[in-house]
Amino acid sequence: MIDELEAMLRPPVLEMAPYPPKSIVLANGQTMVVRQASIDEVDAMLRIIQPVTWLNRDFYDIVSARLFAELLGWKKYRVRNEYCLVGTVNGELAGIVNGRMFDEQHGVSYHTLALKRGVRVGAHLFAAKMEHHIEYLKQDEVWIVAESPIGHRRWMIEYPLQTKFEVQHELGGAPSWVLTRDTYFKAKPRLVTGTRPVPPELLATSYPIREPDLQTMLVQIEDTLEARI
Amino acid sequence: MRDVAIVGVGSTQFGRAQWSLLKMMCEASHEAIQDASLGDRKIDAVFVANMGSARNNRMAGLASALVDRMNLYPAAAETIENGPASGASAFKMGFLGVASGFYDVVLVCGGERMREVNNLEATEFVSFLSHRYAEYVYGVTLPGLAALFARMYMERYGVTNEHLAMVAIKNHANGLLNRKAHIRDSITMEGILTGPDAINNNPWVSEPLRFYDCCPVSDGSSALILAPANLAKELCRKPVRVAGIGQGTDTHAVHERPDPTELTAVRIASQKAFHMAGLTPQDIGVAELHDAFTILEIAESEEAGFFPKGEGHKALERGETQINGRLPINPSGGLKARGHPVGNTGVSQLVELSLQLRGDAGKYQVPSRPKHGFTVNFGGFGNNVIATVLSEGV
Numbered sequence: 171m172i173d174e175l176e177a178m179l180r181p182p183v184l185e186m187a188p189y190p191p192k193s194i195v196l197a198n199g200q201t202m203v204v205r206q207a208s209i210d211e212v213d214a215m216l217r218i219i220q221p222v223t224w225l226n227r228d229f230y231d232i233v234s235a236r237l238f239a240e241l242l243g244w245k246k247y248r249v250r251n252e253y254c255l256v257g258t259v260n261g262e263l264a265g266i267v268n269g270r271m272f273d274e275q276h277g278v279s280y281h282t283l284a285l286k287r288g289v290r291v292g293a294h295l296f297a298a299k300m301e302h303h304i305e306y307l308k309q310d311e312v313w314i315v316a317e318s319p320i321g322h323r324r325w326m327i328e329y330p331l332q333t334k335f336e337v338q339h340e341l342g343g344a345p346s347w348v349l350t351r352d353t354y355f356k357a358k359p360r361l362v363t364g365t366r367p368v369p370p371e372l373l374a375t376s377y378p379i380r381e382p383d384l385q386t387m388l389v390q391i392e393d394t395l396e397a398r399i
Numbered sequence: 400m401r402d403v404a405i406v407g408v409g410s411t412q413f414g415r416a417q418w419s420l421l422k423m424m425c426e427a428s429h430e431a432i433q434d435a436s437l438g439d440r441k442i443d444a445v446f447v448a449n450m451g452s453a454r455n456n457r458m459a460g461l462a463s464a465l466v467d468r469m470n471l472y473p474a475a476a477e478t479i480e481n482g483p484a485s486g487a488s489a490f491k492m493g494f495l496g497v498a499s500g501f502y503d504v505v506l507v508c509g510g511e512r513m514r515e516v517n518n519l520e521a522t523e524f525v526s527f528l529s530h531r532y533a534e535y536v537y538g539v540t541l542p543g544l545a546a547l548f549a550r551m552y553m554e555r556y557g558v559t560n561e562h563l564a565m566v567a568i569k570n571h572a573n574g575l576l577n578r579k580a581h582i583r584d585s586i587t588m589e590g591i592l593t594g595p596d597a598i599n600n601n602p603w604v605s606e607p608l609r610f611y612d613c614c615p616v617s618d619g620s621s622a623l624i625l626a627p628a629n630l631a632k633e634l635c636r637k638p639v640r641v642a643g644i645g646q647g648t649d650t651h652a653v654h655e656r657p658d659p660t661e662l663t664a665v666r667i668a669s670q671k672a673f674h675m676a677g678l679t680p681q682d683i684g685v686a687e688l689h690d691a692f693t694i695l696e697i698a699e700s701e702e703a704g705f706f707p708k709g710e711g712h713k714a715l716e717r718g719e720t721q722i723n724g725r726l727p728i729n730p731s732g733g734l735k736a737r738g739h740p741v742g743n744t745g746v747s748q749l750v751e752l753s754l755q756l757r758g759d760a761g762k763y764q765v766p767s768r769p770k771h772g773f774t775v776n777f778g779g780f781g782n783n784v785i786a787t788v789l790s791e792g793v
Contacts, residue, residue, distance in 0.1 A: 196600060199585070319517055
């Protein structure tokens with residue numbers, strides 16, 4: 171039971187189709203399970219994200235700090251129509267993406283945080299997020315901004331996204347770019363991968379979310395970003 | 400000329416540097432000096448290899464700065480820029496200084512800090528080495544040139560994307576054993592080429608080259624100490640002799656070559672190095688080749704004379720270039736996994752080869768304990784190449 175005041179503080183929620191889990195074989199041969207996270211898993215994710223908020227490398231601090239706040243807002247029912255997808259490798263959290271439905275037709279992409287770097291976990295998870303908005307939530311477009319040069323290259327250039335500068339994205343900062351259904355389906359063959367259904371025994375490895383080794387994760391984020399000549 | 404030996408080697412961790420370029424170079428130089436047990440003996444000259452510090456790090460006159468920072472006065476100091484072959488060029492100048500008797504003890508240090516700029520700027524800076532009016536102004540980049548080269552090579556000799564992936568997988572596996580390598584993660588054929596998710600794991604960079612066909616942008620520094628052979632025995636328990644050095648040049652613009660699949664400068668440089676050493680490719684037990692792109696390892700292995708033209712990929716298929724194969728190539732991980740701080744690479748190849756010949760390469764030691772090793776340091780897109788033969792002992 172929630173009291174009357176709390177009920178007034180909680181936003182109304184749109185019905186949201188679930189994201190069906192999928193598995194992806196990474197470049198190193200490891201399998202990443204991508205699935206929807208539940209509110210019950212927020213605390214586990216916050217514990218993992220928290221140390222990253224102090225990492226002044228490639229905007230990891232701002233991305234993880236804002237993601238922390240967004241997940242907390244979701245848990246406390248203060249963000250409307252939010253969802254979160256996670257990638258796990260051997261049960262360990264490899265990355266998180268989140269966003270929300272602005273309305274039935276429009277989606278808002280929030281953040282993409284790769285905790286396991288160098289094997290395009292972020293690229294896969296961002297693609298899963300776009301897949302969720304376009305194919306499962308059946309939306310017409312997704313509004314996106316990048317908070318790092320890496321994000322700009324991954325989303326704006328790699329897809330490529332179109333500008334929609336007349337829309338101010340909820341994250342503030344730069345004006346919005348947009349992924350349309352047309353852009354998505356053109357990019358899908360080269361960017362959206364994964365196998366469904368995920369065998370139950372493999373899916374089971376992703377529960378509960380486990381913390382990657384903290385030192386390994388922080389060193390990897392600091393040192394092993396790959397860029398190519 | 401006097402016989403010259405490498406009497407000390409040192410190297411930083413490759414990857415993204417936590418420190419300034421100069422501090423990295425000091426770290427590598429200090430390690431090399433310690434390794435050489437120089438004692439009170441003065442270093443006569445310092446040769447520094449670098450390609451882009453003035454642009455990327457707002458630093459010039461690196462050799463003078465290194466002498467000052469390391470209190471090596473009054474050593475002579477020269478900074479050498481020869482594109483990605485700067486390292487081997489600096490080494491060659493140091494060698495000539497000692498061989499001629501002009502100097503006795505020389506420090507050669509390569510250093511590059513490319514991660515201070517973003518990777519688009521790094522790509523732009525490396526592409527400065529292309530022909531300004533025939534290539535650069537049209538937007539040619541090094542991956543672009545390598546892709547054109549790879550496409551011709553594939554059509555002519557039957558090299559496939561699978562062969563290119565085999566080079567990457569081999570060198571990543573080797574890099575996993577090298578604690579100083581930039582990339583220490585294994586990759587699989589399913590993950591980067593044949594699996595359903597490979598298209599996103601390993602996207603096109605410049606078709607037919609994919610992400611894992613290209614080396615990373617790395618920071619790193621390496622250093623070595625050269626001394627005449629007679630002095631080397633006093634300074635070092637396991638000196639490595641500089642047996643041969645060869646250099647070749649070719650047209651600046653790749654399209655002006657009669658056959659762009661021929662790396663003539665590699666062939667000439669290799670032949671000269673083998674001639675000077677009095678050895679043949681069959682005598683070589685380990686090689687560090689300039690695999691900035693996977694196709695280059697295959698092509699260079701042929702031009703150097705290790706395999707007939709067009710058959711390097713077949714040797715790869717047979718496992719001959721694996722760390723336990725007949726001719727291990729890039730046991731350090733090569734540019735592909737150890738990393739490619741461009742101006743430093745030639746020095747780092749020679750450091751790695753020295754470790755192999757001394758038996759000091761640790762987990763990535765070639766098991767056959769080779770007596771002779773070989774490097775190719777590839778400048779421009781093959782328009783200025785230096786090959787070196789090193790031999791165990793003096």
